[in-house]
Amino acid sequence: MRPFTYERATSPADAATKAAAIPGARFIAGGTNLLDLMKLQIETPAHLIDVNGLGLDRIEETGEGGLRIGALVRNTDLAADARVRRHYGVLTRALVAGASGQLRNVATTAGNLLQRTRCPYFYDTNQPCNKRQPGSGCSAMGGVTRQLGILGTSDACIATHPSDMAVAMRVLDATVETVRPDGATRAIPIAELHRLPGDTPHLETTLERGELITAVTLPKPIGGTHLYHKVRDRASYAFALISVAAIVRRDGGGRVALGGVAPRPWRVEAAEAQMPKGAKAVAAGLLAGARPTPDNAFKIRLAERTLAAVLAEARA
């Protein structure tokens, strides 16, 4: 960990302004990811802006009948919220499938969206990594890749986004609200928050310098059966090999997204149109263009089978 300075922001706009003005500044909320990365010098911020205590920790109903989740709402509180459990079950299921109780007590909504990959080569500073050190190369390719991505990856990076929560938010068509350094606010559809790596895998989101997430809004509930199936080698406290988030209506239509396979939650709207035809057709669309390694090619079959099981469960 390199020495750093620290301050508490006084308002979201204040935090954004300072983050843009101070070189090497980073926001800190729960710190469950950032602090670990700082200890390993994977992240070396010169300045930390603490955004806890800005009043961003409430869940409110929106005028449109949806929910506005403050950026600082802890994962535990979000999963337990009665409105979330009743109307957005896929989100609660995804949240409680993630991390551990202790981590969920501290981890925040925005922090969960912005957590960084768990690629083991990203975590070892002796190894080249285009995400950690642009242009240094990807040491994962040709190495140990069982956990890594099969979709949306590039020749520069095959890392995945590790979040469960984000996969559920993707099928819920959530919107990310932000404030920018100039005080202006904007709303980013969650589909547009995470970038694909291309040849710039170090650029992970479409947020601008200093831009602070203030909330995530969920649209009006759409009903249906909400399922989240996370597949992993051990029964708890492990990142997904793959996961499936699904909302299935009575007529067999609905939405699905995959986790654990790509640099962002993986949803293909065109594939969803095939849902009434059955899982195979949906999987074909979702997994089209997959570029697996020999170590993780199983994820394709695993995703197909898990999707089929989830859709069967929704029908039952």
Next chain:
Amino acid sequence: MKFDTPAATNPIDQLKVVGKATDRIDGPLKTTGTAPYAYERHDVVAGQAYGHILGAAIAKGRITAMDVSAAKAAPGVLAVVTADNAGALGKGHWNTAKLLGGPEIQHYHQAVAVVVAETFEQARAAAALIRVEYKEERGAFDLAAARDGAVEAKDNPDTGAGDFAGAFADAPVRLDATYSTPDQGHAMMEPHATIAAWNGDKLTLWTANQMINWGVKDVAQTLNMPEENIRLISPYIGGGFGGKLFVRSDALMAALGARAAGRPVKVALTRPQMFNNTTHRPATIQRIRIGATPDGKITAFGHESWSGDLPGGKPETAVQQTRLLYAGANRLTAMRLAVLDLPEGNAMRAPGEAPGLMALEIAMDEMAEKLGMDPIQFRILNDTQVDPEHPDRPFSQRQLVECLRQGADRFGWTRRNPKPASVREGRWLVGMGVAAGYRNNLLTKSAARVRLDGQGGVTVETDMTDIGTGTYTIIAQTAAEMLGVPLDRVAVRLGDSRFPVSCGSGGQWGANNSTAGVYAACMKLRQAVARKLGFNAAEPTFADGKVASGGHAVPLAQAAKDGELVAEDMIEYGDLDKKYQQSTFAGHFVEVAVDGATGEIRLRRMLAVCAAGRILNPKSARSQVIGAMTMGAGAALMEELAVDKRRGFFVNHDLAGYEVPVHADIPHQEVVFLDEVDPISSPMKAKGVGELGICGVGAAVANAVHNATGVRVRDYPITLDKLLHHLPEIA
């Protein structure tokens, strides 16, 4: 005390304290966070500075340049030690690679520097400022690729009996299968940690080490100093599993850092350093051939194992149990060792048997299937009561058959459908598996000192260690039994090289040998007490805090009214372990459910029925066995140090990447100890049990997965990707 004839009736047989399920006497310290572990000994010496180790960034090669100037100039830095300024260092007897590398680098994360600073954060930040340039060399990192070049390791000759090749060729029913087990990490909770302090030329190390006396000798050898100038103190250890049998870089670098800084220094390995800097259980490839008659009598048994290690290292002795577990007139075992430039391979819980049985006991299941026999019946039919290679050597005790029979009854084995993939409960495919457990009982001399004070209090001192196993408690039970005092009148002091040299903790030899050493010292103290109190004629009894003989009873405390009575002795062994094969046995039973869609494997129930001599404390013994069963489940289902075969290191070097079981993986465990006393093993009539619990579990899981799915996985860990292509279509 020389133990060279089978034990007769002795004071331990009273079983007033020994053999009773007893809470750990160190439990309150552990549960209140006040047990003093090495890194937290803030009290023992003033002015402690912090050391942080820098590990090598390559697996094999040389350091061509090293610039420590920025680190030296960093805030708070007191010293930087590298091979350049460490002075001449030797290498410990128990170390294969050097603990401080440079210029030659022998493995990834081999320590190349320690930075000492006022705070931990300063030391860690400064270590990151050291610039090292390497010339990388090609290394061998892939066991499968190195297999053909492997050679017979010294001290590990091929063994056999009869004519294996001929008998196997002639056998009507044959199995010839190859299995593999991956590299595994100990992943104990407490990292390797040491505080080092110099006083002139004398060095004290507060450390986490299972084997105090080995440690003193290896520190002396490494630092080229006399043993008497070294003190190791290690009273509490947060898990070791063999990873702390040896002095590691934390101890050496703390000592070097303290010498350079002129201050006491504490060093702990970080979690990401532990997997590549220290030792691990080596991967194996095992070929097993079994020939049998159509009615299931084994006629030929062959087991070959390949493993790798750094030059000068040792093989994983995975064929060990196959020499002794089943009958069969024609036999062969062989081990071949390849040179690999991965980190040092060495002992991890039940070295040899743990990976050996993972393969052997799948092979037995496969053979039973070929024969159309129940796998328990097949094992019972091929039981042996003598060493099959040397039939004149009987087992001292061998209740494997009883373990299997009782286990089958308790587990409901008759409910198992022998036809694989035939039991379905909703989305789950359900199956049961069995395996034999086997681990040798090793005898090692062990000494202790016992003190009696004027209030009748007893203190035991030995350099024995408690690595979480419950040693404190069984030693207290032993002394309480021997001297006729309540448990709470016994204080136990462990893990200090100033105390008599014990067997230490490893190879499941700790409990039997260390308590036998305490028994020997207590016998001597009893004689001293009897003499002091004037009981010259008959051997008095020690009970209820009194010494009595012929109607005459005197309080024990009275023997020490003029001053403490002290007795010291050592248990030493004759050749009973040569005349008799001493081993421990188990029947392991597992029920699994496999998700028919995803292939996820979830344990439902585990049972171990153990025959391991007298169980000194059923409560802590059960803890040992369920912990070992958990570790066996991890080995079966998830544990694998993933090797980057290009760059030569274990990639998943933290606890997010190296998965071990969590509570949700282990829903139900049951342990049964058969009544057994083994008078051949020691005056305690006990044997080891802490490693027996892991031996065979992996194969029981594998066999249950086969029973559930019909898929035979021969390469561990059994992960879902190995099942996926064989599972039924989803409706």
